[in-house]
Amino acid sequence: MRPIKLTMTAFGPYKDREVIDFTELDENRIFVISGNTGAGKTTIFDAICFVLYGAASGEDRSDVKGLRSDFADDDVHTSVELEFELRGHLYRIKRQLSHVKKGNKTATGEAYEFYEKIGEQEIPCVDRQIVSEINKKVEELVGLTRDQFIQIVMLPQGEFRKLLTSQTENKEEILRKIFKTERYTLISQRLKEKKQQAEDDFTREKQTRDRYFSDIQTLLPARDESTLFATLAQENFNTYQVLDGLDEESVYYEKSIEANKQNEKLAEAAYHKKLEEYHKAEGINEEFKNLEEKENHLKEERAKEPIFKEKKVQLENAERAGKIESYENQVNEWRKDEKEKSARFQLIEKSYHRTVQTLQTAEASYKEQESKKAEREEIRKKLDGYKEFLPLVQEIDMKKQELMEQQKNVQNLAKNRDSIVSTIQEQKEKKQKLNNQIKGLEIRVDTLPDKQQKLIELRNQATVLQGYLKLQRKQAEMDKDVKTKENQYITAKQKYETMEAAWINGQAIILASHLHDGEACPVCGSTEHPNKAGGHVDVPTKDALDAAKIEFNQIDGAYRDSKAKYNTLKAELEEKAIEVRQLGFHVQNVEVTYKKMVEDGKKLSAEVDSLQSEKEKLARLKTQLEKLEANLSRMEKQQESVTEDYQLHNTAYQANKAVYQEQLNRIPEDLRQLSVLKAKIADTEAIQKTMEQAWEQAQKQIQSAKEEVAKAKVNLENAKLALDESRKKKEKAEQQFIEMLHKAGFSNEETYRQEKMAETSQKQLKAEIESYYNNIASLQLLVKDLHETLKDKHKVDLNELKTELDQLKQAFDQAQEQLRQSEQYLQHVRKLQKNIFEANERVTEFERRKNIVADLYDVIRGQNDKKISFERYLQIEFLEQILIAANERLKRLSNGQYVLLRSERQEARGKQSGLGLDIYDSYTGQTRDVKTLSGGEKFNASLSLALGMADVIQSYQGGVSIDTMFIDEGFGSLDEESLTKAIDTLIDLQQTGRMIGIISHVQELKNAIPAILEVNKTKEGYSKTQFVIK
The missing domain is CATH 1.10.287 (Helix Hairpins)
Known part of the structure; x- marks a missing residue:
C-alpha cells in the first residue's frame, strides 16, 4: 500500500481542510516529518490508520471521538480521505465522523466511502458503504489487520518495541494475530470440549448401567436360593456375574410359567361350568317376571278404550270438513284479489290528478320563456361585439409584456454598469492597502x-x-x-x-x-x-x-x-x-x-513562529495582489461592454413603446385590458347559455306533461274495469261455498271451521288410534305365549348358586394373577439382560473414546516438560525465520556485535515460555535478556525485528504488499555511527521501492534526508503542513 494523497478536515490540530500530496516527493522515497511538539506529526499517522481501519495508531488514542479538532467550526465535519495505490490499482477511501451541532440533540454527518478509481470513473469497492463491509474489504485488500498494520507498516510511539521486549504470552498474541494461528487454539479448545463431552458420555452411560443394576432389586422378588441376589449383596461384582445371574432367573421363571398355565386351565373349566348353570336359572326367573309385567300392562291399556272411541268420532268430522276446504280457499283468493285491485285503482287515480297539475305548471313556464325572445337576441349581438375586439387586445397585451421585459432588462443593465464602476473604485483602494502591507512585512521577514x-x-x-x-x-x-x-x-x-x-x-x-x-x-x-x-x-x-x-x-x-x-x-x-x-x-x-x-x-x-506566520501571510498577500490586479483589468473591460449593451437596449425599448401607445388609442378605454375583456365575454356567454337552456327546457316540459296526462288517463280506465271484474267473481265464489257447507252437513261457516283439521294432524290422530288397538292385540298374544312357555316350571333360588360361582371365580383369578406375575418377571429379566448388556458395551466404547481424546488433548495443549503447546510450536518456527531475517540487518547495524536469539529459559512463576528473546553479545561471548540493551541498541534491534517480520510476512502471505513504512520514535537515542547505519539501512529499503516516513527531531537525520514534511503551528494554534525538498 502506497499513499498518494491524504486529506484531513477538522482532524486533531488541523482546523480546516489540510492536504498532504505525497506525489510532491517525486523520486524521493524517504522523508522526515518535522515540527514542534504537539504540532500534529503523530496525527498524520493517526489519520492514515483511522481512514483505513477506523481507529488511531496508538493504544492511548483509541477513542475516535477525541480525534475531532478543537479549532473546528460547528458546521464542519471531521473527516479523513486517503488516495492510495495497491498492486497497480488506485483507491479512494473516506471516513467522516458525526458530531452534535449546536441546537441539536443527536449527532449527524456520519459517512463512509470506498471506491476504486479507474480513469475518471469511481467504482464502489463494497455493496453497501457501511463500516463493517469497508473494514472487511480493507483487511482483504491490504492483507493486514489494524494490529498487524501498526506492528509492521506503521510503528507508532509506544508500539515500536513491544514485539522485542514483551513476554512470551504477549508475543504469542502478536504472532497469533499476524500469522493467524488462532485456529490451533480453537483446536485445543474444541478438543477440551470433546474430552469433557467424552467424560460426560462415559459417566452418563456408567450411571445408566448402575441404574439398571438397581432396577433388578426393584423389579424382581428376592429369592433365597437366587445366585443373582447373592451376587448383588456383595460389595464388589462385575457385569458378567450379573448377566449370569439373570440367565438363571430366566430359566426359573420359564418353568414357573408352565406350571401356572396348567393351574389356570383347570380353574377356568370349573368356573365356566358353574357360570352356565347360573345363567340358565337366571333366565327362567326373568321369564316369570316378564309375564307378570305384561299382564299388568294389558289391564292399563284396556282402561283407555273410551278415550279412543271419542277420538274416532273427531277424526270422521275432520275428514268431512276436508272435502269442502278447496271452496273456502277459492273464496279467500278472490277476496284478496278484489282488495289489491281496489288499492291499485286509488293509486292510479291520484297519479292522474298529479299529471294534470304538472301540465298546468309547464304551460305557464312556456308562455313566460316565449315572451323573452327579443332579450335573447340583444344578448347575442352584444357578445359578437366583444369578440371583434379580442384579437387586437391580445396583440397589445403581448406587446405590453415585451415592453415590461425590455424595461426591466434596461434597468438591470444600468444597475450592473453602476455596480461595476463602484467595485472598480473599491478594488483600486484595496490594491493600495495591500502594497503598503507587503512592504512592511518584507522588512520583518528578512530576519527569519x-x-x-x-x-x-x-x-x-x-x-x-x-x-x-x-x-x-x-x-x-x-x-x-x-x-x-x-x-x-x-x-x-x-x-x-x-x-x-x-x-x-x-x-x-x-x-x-x-x-x-x-x-x-x-x-x-x-x-x-x-x-x-x-x-x-x-x-x-x-x-x-x-x-x-x-x-x-x-x-x-x-x-x-x-x-x-x-x-x-x-x-x-x-x-x-x-x-x-x-x-x-x-x-x-x-x-x-x-x-x-x-x-x-x-x-x-515564539519569535520564529510569529515570523513564520508573517512569512505565510506575506505569501498570501502577494497572491491576493496578483489576483486583484488581474481582476481589475477584467472588470475595466467588462465596464466598456456593459455600457455599450445598455445604450443599444434602451434605444430599442423607446421605439417599441411608441408603437404600443398608437395601437392602444384605437380601443375603447374599458376594453383595453385583456383580462377585463375576457371576463365580459365569459359573463355574456354565460347569460346567453342560461336563457337558451331555459327556453329549450320549457318546450321539453310542456310536451312531456301532455304525454304523461294521456298515459295516466288510459291507466285509470283499465284499473276501473279490472276492479269491477274481480268483485263479480268474488260474489260468485261466496255463493258456491255456502251451498257446499249445507251439503256436507254444517249449519254455518263457524261450525265448519271448528271441525276442520290440518292434514298432518289428521294423519297423526289416525295413526295414534291404530297404534292403540294394535298394542292391545299384541299384549294379549304375548301373555298367552308366556303361559304356554312356563307350563310345568318354577322359580329358582339364585343366592346359593351365586356363592358357589364367586368361590370358583376367585380361584380362577388367583391362577391368572400367578401366571401374569411369572410372565411379567420373565419379561423384566429379559429386558434387564438386554439393557445391561447394551449399556456395558456403550460404557466400554465411551471409555475407549475418552482415553483417546484425553491423550490427544494433552499433546495439543502442551502437557509436556517444556510446556509448549502445538500453536506455540508453530509460532516458534515463524519467530525463528523472523530472527534470521532480522539478524541480517542487526549485524550490520551493530558492527557484528549483536545477534537476536530465541530464549530457551523457563519463565518465572510458571508463566508460558518459548517465545522470549535474548541477545548474544559477540564481544563478551555472553547471552542476556534483550531488556538489558541500551535505548539506541533497543531501537536497532526493534527496527531489525520489524523489517525481518515484514520480509517473512510477505513471503508467507503473497497477497500482502508492504510498500510503505512509517516510524515514530527511536532515532534520538542513537550515536552518530549508529544513526548513520540506521539511515543507510532505511535508504537500502528505499531502493527496493518502499516509501518510508520518519518522525524525528534529530538534526543529522534531517540533514541526511532531502525530503522534509514540515508541520507548523499558526498563531491561532492550529497546524499547517508543507513539503520541503532540498
Whole structure:
C-alpha cells in the first residue's frame, strides 16, 4: 500500500481542510516529518490508520471521538480521505465522523466511502458503504489487520518495541494475530470440549448401567436360593456375574410359567361350568317376571278404550270438513284479489290528478320563456361585439409584456454598469492597502532565516542536556533498585543454603536409621557402624528445597539483570557527559543551564513562529495582489461592454413603446385590458347559455306533461274495469261455498271451521288410534305365549348358586394373577439382560473414546516438560525465520556485535515460555535478556525485528504488499555511527521501492534526508503542513 494523497478536515490540530500530496516527493522515497511538539506529526499517522481501519495508531488514542479538532467550526465535519495505490490499482477511501451541532440533540454527518478509481470513473469497492463491509474489504485488500498494520507498516510511539521486549504470552498474541494461528487454539479448545463431552458420555452411560443394576432389586422378588441376589449383596461384582445371574432367573421363571398355565386351565373349566348353570336359572326367573309385567300392562291399556272411541268420532268430522276446504280457499283468493285491485285503482287515480297539475305548471313556464325572445337576441349581438375586439387586445397585451421585459432588462443593465464602476473604485483602494502591507512585512521577514538557524542550534544543545538530566535521574532510581535487589539476593541465598544444609543432614540421619550391624552401608560399604548420625531435626522435603532453589534463581536473575542495566546506564551517562562538555558546558551546572536554555528557546521559538506566520501571510498577500490586479483589468473591460449593451437596449425599448401607445388609442378605454375583456365575454356567454337552456327546457316540459296526462288517463280506465271484474267473481265464489257447507252437513261457516283439521294432524290422530288397538292385540298374544312357555316350571333360588360361582371365580383369578406375575418377571429379566448388556458395551466404547481424546488433548495443549503447546510450536518456527531475517540487518547495524536469539529459559512463576528473546553479545561471548540493551541498541534491534517480520510476512502471505513504512520514535537515542547505519539501512529499503516516513527531531537525520514534511503551528494554534525538498 502506497499513499498518494491524504486529506484531513477538522482532524486533531488541523482546523480546516489540510492536504498532504505525497506525489510532491517525486523520486524521493524517504522523508522526515518535522515540527514542534504537539504540532500534529503523530496525527498524520493517526489519520492514515483511522481512514483505513477506523481507529488511531496508538493504544492511548483509541477513542475516535477525541480525534475531532478543537479549532473546528460547528458546521464542519471531521473527516479523513486517503488516495492510495495497491498492486497497480488506485483507491479512494473516506471516513467522516458525526458530531452534535449546536441546537441539536443527536449527532449527524456520519459517512463512509470506498471506491476504486479507474480513469475518471469511481467504482464502489463494497455493496453497501457501511463500516463493517469497508473494514472487511480493507483487511482483504491490504492483507493486514489494524494490529498487524501498526506492528509492521506503521510503528507508532509506544508500539515500536513491544514485539522485542514483551513476554512470551504477549508475543504469542502478536504472532497469533499476524500469522493467524488462532485456529490451533480453537483446536485445543474444541478438543477440551470433546474430552469433557467424552467424560460426560462415559459417566452418563456408567450411571445408566448402575441404574439398571438397581432396577433388578426393584423389579424382581428376592429369592433365597437366587445366585443373582447373592451376587448383588456383595460389595464388589462385575457385569458378567450379573448377566449370569439373570440367565438363571430366566430359566426359573420359564418353568414357573408352565406350571401356572396348567393351574389356570383347570380353574377356568370349573368356573365356566358353574357360570352356565347360573345363567340358565337366571333366565327362567326373568321369564316369570316378564309375564307378570305384561299382564299388568294389558289391564292399563284396556282402561283407555273410551278415550279412543271419542277420538274416532273427531277424526270422521275432520275428514268431512276436508272435502269442502278447496271452496273456502277459492273464496279467500278472490277476496284478496278484489282488495289489491281496489288499492291499485286509488293509486292510479291520484297519479292522474298529479299529471294534470304538472301540465298546468309547464304551460305557464312556456308562455313566460316565449315572451323573452327579443332579450335573447340583444344578448347575442352584444357578445359578437366583444369578440371583434379580442384579437387586437391580445396583440397589445403581448406587446405590453415585451415592453415590461425590455424595461426591466434596461434597468438591470444600468444597475450592473453602476455596480461595476463602484467595485472598480473599491478594488483600486484595496490594491493600495495591500502594497503598503507587503512592504512592511518584507522588512520583518528578512530576519527569519537567521533566527531559525539559531533556534535549531539551541534545540540541539537542549536535547543533549535533557538527555543527560534524564539519564542522571534514572541512575539515581536504578541505584536504589540495585541495592534493594542485592539485599533480596543475600537474604534468599542464605535461606537456600541453610535449607540445603538441613536437607543434606536430614538425609544422613534417615540413612543412618536404616543401618544395622552386619549389613553393608550403601555409601562406604562398611558392615560396622560405630558412630551413626543421630538426633532429630526438621528436614525439608525435596519439593520444598526445589521450590526454594527456583525462588533463589529468580531473585538471582533479577539482581543480575538490574546490575547489568545499571552498568549500561552508567556508561551511557559518561558518554552523555562528554557530549555536554564538548558543547562548552559544565556538568555541574547542567540543570541551571538547561532551564535558561528552555526559557531562551521558548522566546526564540515564539519569535520564529510569529515570523513564520508573517512569512505565510506575506505569501498570501502577494497572491491576493496578483489576483486583484488581474481582476481589475477584467472588470475595466467588462465596464466598456456593459455600457455599450445598455445604450443599444434602451434605444430599442423607446421605439417599441411608441408603437404600443398608437395601437392602444384605437380601443375603447374599458376594453383595453385583456383580462377585463375576457371576463365580459365569459359573463355574456354565460347569460346567453342560461336563457337558451331555459327556453329549450320549457318546450321539453310542456310536451312531456301532455304525454304523461294521456298515459295516466288510459291507466285509470283499465284499473276501473279490472276492479269491477274481480268483485263479480268474488260474489260468485261466496255463493258456491255456502251451498257446499249445507251439503256436507254444517249449519254455518263457524261450525265448519271448528271441525276442520290440518292434514298432518289428521294423519297423526289416525295413526295414534291404530297404534292403540294394535298394542292391545299384541299384549294379549304375548301373555298367552308366556303361559304356554312356563307350563310345568318354577322359580329358582339364585343366592346359593351365586356363592358357589364367586368361590370358583376367585380361584380362577388367583391362577391368572400367578401366571401374569411369572410372565411379567420373565419379561423384566429379559429386558434387564438386554439393557445391561447394551449399556456395558456403550460404557466400554465411551471409555475407549475418552482415553483417546484425553491423550490427544494433552499433546495439543502442551502437557509436556517444556510446556509448549502445538500453536506455540508453530509460532516458534515463524519467530525463528523472523530472527534470521532480522539478524541480517542487526549485524550490520551493530558492527557484528549483536545477534537476536530465541530464549530457551523457563519463565518465572510458571508463566508460558518459548517465545522470549535474548541477545548474544559477540564481544563478551555472553547471552542476556534483550531488556538489558541500551535505548539506541533497543531501537536497532526493534527496527531489525520489524523489517525481518515484514520480509517473512510477505513471503508467507503473497497477497500482502508492504510498500510503505512509517516510524515514530527511536532515532534520538542513537550515536552518530549508529544513526548513520540506521539511515543507510532505511535508504537500502528505499531502493527496493518502499516509501518510508520518519518522525524525528534529530538534526543529522534531517540533514541526511532531502525530503522534509514540515508541520507548523499558526498563531491561532492550529497546524499547517508543507513539503520541503532540498
